[in-house]
Amino acid sequence: MADNGENGSDANDGHDGERDHEDCEEKREEENERRENCERCDRADSRADPPAGNVTLSLDATLELLANHDRRAIISYLRDASRRTATADELADHLVERRAERTGERPGRSHVLSTLHHIHIPKMVDAGVVDYDARTQEIRYWGSDRLERWHERIETSDEQ
Template sequence: MGFRDGGGDGGGSGGKEAALTLDAVLETLGHRHRRTLLRLFRDRSTRAVDSDEAVEYLLERERRRPGETPSRDHLQITLLHAHLPKLEEAGLVAFDADAGEFRYRPSERIENWLRFIEAEHGFGE
């Protein structure tokens, strides 16, 4: 199947980035799991992560939060059926279903918002 993407040059400088309205940015960054996934991508030099690695990273972050920790299965399902599709729709990831790997397509606008959120609310929110 290969990577699906919404067009552009794969570098985040064209394609869907221009279409990211304020509402789209806020919706994309509106869930902590999507913000956490974007931080994971940002920290990886390859910018590619498989679903198991992403679930483990989310699970580790959730264990640090107060309250009940979601199960690995729950995180896997929401990752594949909610969060990745939302990031893909925004043009921020290309997902290879055959390899179970997805690659970050950096967006300067999203990066700026993430830095603002981290400065105001820290990494954990």
Template sequence: MSQTTYNISTETALHLVANQRRRSVLTQLIESERNDVALDELAEHLSPENPPPGPGETMSSERLLLDLYHNHLPKLEEAGLVEYDDRTETVRYHPNDHVEKLHQFVTTELE
């Protein structure tokens, strides 16, 4: 795993925290005391907290894992906030003050 630090633009940071599921992932990663969090732990944390994707729909654990793996984690990884290790199925968070400040504002003031 690399140790690259990314400068994240305000537009990218806004895009990342605009989605409730990504905010929940970021919350868990920011608050975690461990360096790496298992993908299924993230999914477990999200399932009771996130509303269904649409009216009358439910999201199974498997679908949630797929959504994280194919949709949300790649966006966070592209921005340099996380690294996903396929071998161990863990997510490593790389702190970013800019994103964390915006995340805190959105979660405390706007939700």
């Protein structure tokens, strides 16, 4: 249908100004929402990390987590990391190196990463000792008193 100006769409009728105003309002609302989200993140980041021991694990759950070499290596790595965090890629690299040192064989990195995503991280999240942010692939370690004590015992006996 041809526009002959009779349907009220004349460019000088003031509607463009209203649309510009609506666009500005939308952008302002989006910016305010983004700012609020950032402030929430800043407040969360500014809180002190909870100390190890906030999670209470049964003895069975503790031993199940520690029954695997890779999970023990993950716990060691996260416990020693700054802010007790690491990305899945950092953990995969660490596990590849550690297994190569321990067994003399270098596993495929993609296999290790897959195992992290499908086995170790979910098991540790379910136990409550780590949080996982799928967007950033960051793992944060919260720990547990019992887990820390048993981990230390196992690591000490592995060194002897």
